[in-house]
Amino acid sequence: MRWDNLTIDAEQRAALPGYREPAVVRHFDAPEALDTRFYEVRAKSALNRVPERSRMPFRWTINPYRGCSHGCLYCFARPTHTYLDFNAGRDFEREIVVKVNAPEVLRAELARPSWQREHVAMGTNTDPYQWVEGRYRLMRGIWEALRDAANPCSVLTKSPLVLRDVDLLRQIAEVAAVSANLSVPTIDEKAWRASEPHTPSPRARLEAVAELNRAGISTGILVAPLMPGINDDPRQVEEILEFAAQAGATGVSGIALHLRGEVREVFMEWLRSYRPDLVERYERLYRGRAYAPRAEQERLSALVRGRRRAGAAPFRRDQDRDYGHVGGAGAAVGRGDRGESAPRQTALF
Numbered sequence: 001m002r003w004d005n006l007t008i009d010a011e012q013r014a015a016l017p018g019y020r021e022p023a024v025v026r027h028f029d030a031p032e033a034l035d036t037r038f039y040e041v042r043a044k045s046a047l048n049r050v051p052e053r054s055r056m057p058f059r060w061t062i063n064p065y066r067g068c069s070h071g072c073l074y075c076f077a078r079p080t081h082t083y084l085d086f087n088a089g090r091d092f093e094r095e096i097v098v099k100v101n102a103p104e105v106l107r108a109e110l111a112r113p114s115w116q117r118e119h120v121a122m123g124t125n126t127d128p129y130q131w132v133e134g135r136y137r138l139m140r141g142i143w144e145a146l147r148d149a150a151n152p153c154s155v156l157t158k159s160p161l162v163l164r165d166v167d168l169l170r171q172i173a174e175v176a177a178v179s180a181n182l183s184v185p186t187i188d189e190k191a192w193r194a195s196e197p198h199t200p201s202p203r204a205r206l207e208a209v210a211e212l213n214r215a216g217i218s219t220g221i222l223v224a225p226l227m228p229g230i231n232d233d234p235r236q237v238e239e240i241l242e243f244a245a246q247a248g249a250t251g252v253s254g255i256a257l258h259l260r261g262e263v264r265e266v267f268m269e270w271l272r273s274y275r276p277d278l279v280e281r282y283e284r285l286y287r288g289r290a291y292a293p294r295a296e297q298e299r300l301s302a303l304v305r306g307r308r309r310a311g312a313a314p315f316r317r318d319q320d321r322d323y324g325h326v327g328g329a330g331a332a333v334g335r336g337d338r339g340e341s342a343p344r345q346t347a348l349f
Helices: 078-084 090-094 102-110 138-148 160-173 189-195 202-214 234-246 262-274 276-285 294-302 323-327
Strands: 023-026 037-041 047-049 060-062 095-099 120-122 153-157 178-183 218-226 252-256
Touching (some): 078 262, 102 138, 160 178, 202 218, 252 294
Parallel strands (some): 178 218
Antiparallel strands (some): 047 060
16 A cells, blocks of 8 residues: 555654655645645655756746646646656545745755846746745745846646735846746636636636736636537637736736646546537537537637737737747647647737
8 A cells, every 4th residue: 555654653754765764644624625635745856847848938947736626627737746656536626736945945046156137937736826835935035046046937726825925026037037826727716616726717817817917927727628518618708818918917828728648537527517518619629639629629720819809908918028938838749649749829919
């Protein structure tokens, strides 16, 4: 048994693959955290290097948490939990690893003479502002380290909790380029609650975009993944685009759903219960491949490619912004399982 070390006194400690010291296991008496275990570990490094073959425009990331309590059924990061001998389904949502020393390790890494102050992206694997960040507050220390090093950085999140740190984001903006993106796949309440059950309200996220831009933080919106028959209603997408313009969003991008590895099984199991009428369509679209056919990708990306209504306000363009990383949380970094084309991301200005 992989957790045969959880005996009487092991209720508070557990060994995790890849970590030399046992993790301290904690529970929190809060509705959002019931039946969830948090494994406190001491990481050897905070900066993760992105493979050179990746199509991402940044080479470094920080992930203070592994696993994510948001519970998004489509999350591309689910397979990474298997490296810890957890499964990509329920374990990904309920067995959360917390790198409690991430801020101090990051500060030491940024101070190395060899560090070239390259752009660092956060939220590219799991959400750094998921529920437990309200308890551990690791992002405060991470932002402070980036500020003190005057290091360019960005964050992608589904949580308005990022507003808690707007003071630090403004301080970073005085010494280095910093930007944010809020992921808002849908504003339809039924689709939202079904596909990402433990995330904050989409409308609260849209309000956070406006608030961050008012604070002078370059912030855009990621409408992804776009899922055929679930969140691709043109009227709903247009409403998001209109709000983006009103909120001063510096860009909007959209990416078609892709199903790699264990994510396919998790997503299709959910689809059979939520929308059985769509199962045959998805099996046809994703048969033998991780990505939808090119024509379907183009159809979905066209939803966010341009403003439909005459006279609609354009998006504000920030010349210092690297729009390419907007799709970080859902973008493919290479080619598909059978060599099919990875989804293109679309930026609007």
